[in-house]
Amino acid sequence: MSKKFLDLQDLILIKTSLEKVKMHVNEREDKSIFKWIKRESAVTISRCYKFPELKEPAEEMKKAIEGEDYEKLKEILPDLLNKVETKISEYYNSMQ
Secondary structure, X not given: OOHHHHHHHHHHHHHHHHHHHHHHHHHXXXXXXXXXXXXXXXXHHHHHOOOHHHHHHHHHHHHHHXXXXXXXXXXXXXXXXXXXHHHHHHHHHHHO
């Protein structure tokens, strides 16, 4: 397996995890959800650090989670998801 393929897999896992977090944040505005979000996104955030374009938004997401800031998290998630989707397309297209 090539490194690009493994990176593509990581990006897909990141996207899936972020979509789950986004869904829960949009559906529930209760402080207890942050414990789940923190657990769910810990590995995702660390995976984002592999990709320079995702590092800063992932750090912002981490701060929003630690601060239990719904509004900031709702603002960050769509942008981060968009960047992940762009990276997925780039990797996929480069492998064809």
